[in-house]
Amino acid sequence: MPKRTLRSLVLERRAALDAECHARRSRAVQQRLLATRHFARAGCVGLYRPIRNEVATDLLCRQAWADGKRVVYPRVRGERLEFLAVGPDTGWIEGTFGVREPAGDERVELVAVDLLVVPGVVFDRDGHRLGYGRGYYDRALAGHGCRPLRVGLAFDLQVVDHVPREEHDVRLHVLVTETGVKEFAGFDL
Ligand SMILES: Nc1nc2c(c(=O)[nH]1)N(C=O)[C@@H](CNc1ccc(C(=O)N[C@@H](CCC(=O)O)C(=O)O)cc1)CN2
Numbered sequence: 001m002p003k004r005t006l007r008s009l010v011l012e013r014r015a016a017l018d019a020e021c022h023a024r025r026s027r028a029v030q031q032r033l034l035a036t037r038h039f040a041r042a043g044c045v046g047l048y049r050p051i052r053n054e055v056a057t058d059l060l061c062r063q064a065w066a067d068g069k070r071v072v073y074p075r076v077r078g079e080r081l082e083f084l085a086v087g088p089d090t091g092w093i094e095g096t097f098g099v100r101e102p103a104g105d106e107r108v109e110l111v112a113v114d115l116l117v118v119p120g121v122v123f124d125r126d127g128h129r130l131g132y133g134r135g136y137y138d139r140a141l142a143g144h145g146c147r148p149l150r151v152g153l154a155f156d157l158q159v160v161d162h163v164p165r166e167e168h169d170v171r172l173h174v175l176v177t178e179t180g181v182k183e184f185a186g187f188d189l
């Protein structure tokens with residue numbers, strides 16, 4: 001199935017989740033990640049501010065702060081993503097594509113991030129993902145090797161057998177859904 005068809009099909013499925021179901025499943029996904037050694041070990045965690053029924057990240061953010069971890073969120077700058085440190089008092093402004101972005105100005109280089117939660121629309125069983133088709137995360141992560149650890153968050157309804165792949169696609173190390181944590185082969189975690 002072409003990327004665009006797959007993307008709109010899954011977006012439609014995800015949009016159909018009602019608020020209660022979305023909240024319950026988001027909690028389950030986040031609790032699974034919170035229970036991993038990956039989260040426990042990370043001193044700096046990158047999150048995203050959800051749009052369009054993406055898995056919520058609020059519990060991850062609160063737990064990270066409670067643990068004294070550093071938390072960063074992305075901001076779109078032209079074709080690039082920047083990551084900014086965020087605390088409980090950070091303000092948010094409406095950025096590109098309707099995503100809220102930190103108002104602060106404390107930039108953190110991606111090499112200083114231990115675990116990056118990567119948003120996406122469709123995910124497959126080998127760690128490939130499809131975003132909204134602008135390539136921001138693929139560009140940001142190109143050439144970064146194993147740091148940061150790339151973790152996808154998804155509802156099971158977003159996972160398919162095979163996502164069409166291209167040369168520039170950056171594979172995830174770990175995918176977390178409400179039913180499990182999958183660590184992909186080929187990485188030494
Ligand atoms: N929550 C979240 N934050 C994120 C991303 C993301 O996927 N999710 N990004 C991941 O890159 C970056 C922002 N990039 C984005 C790119 C496109 C769209 C999007 O909804 N595109 C619409 C068209 C919107 C328009 O052109 O006005 C679409 O594809 O239909 C959203 C975010 C950084 N922050």
Ligand SMILES: Nc1ncnc2c1ncn2[C@@H]1O[C@H](COP(=O)(O)OP(=O)(O)OP(=O)(O)O)[C@@H](O)[C@H]1O
Binds near residue numbers: 136137138
């Ligand atoms: N490493 C890269 N260098 C230059 N351009 C890139 C790179 N990675 C992706 N792109 C550009 O981004 C475009 C969109 O890529 P793709 O369809 O894989 O995005 P996506 O994974 O759905 O989106 P996103 O990463 O934003 O969530 C590609 O057509 C390509 O031109």
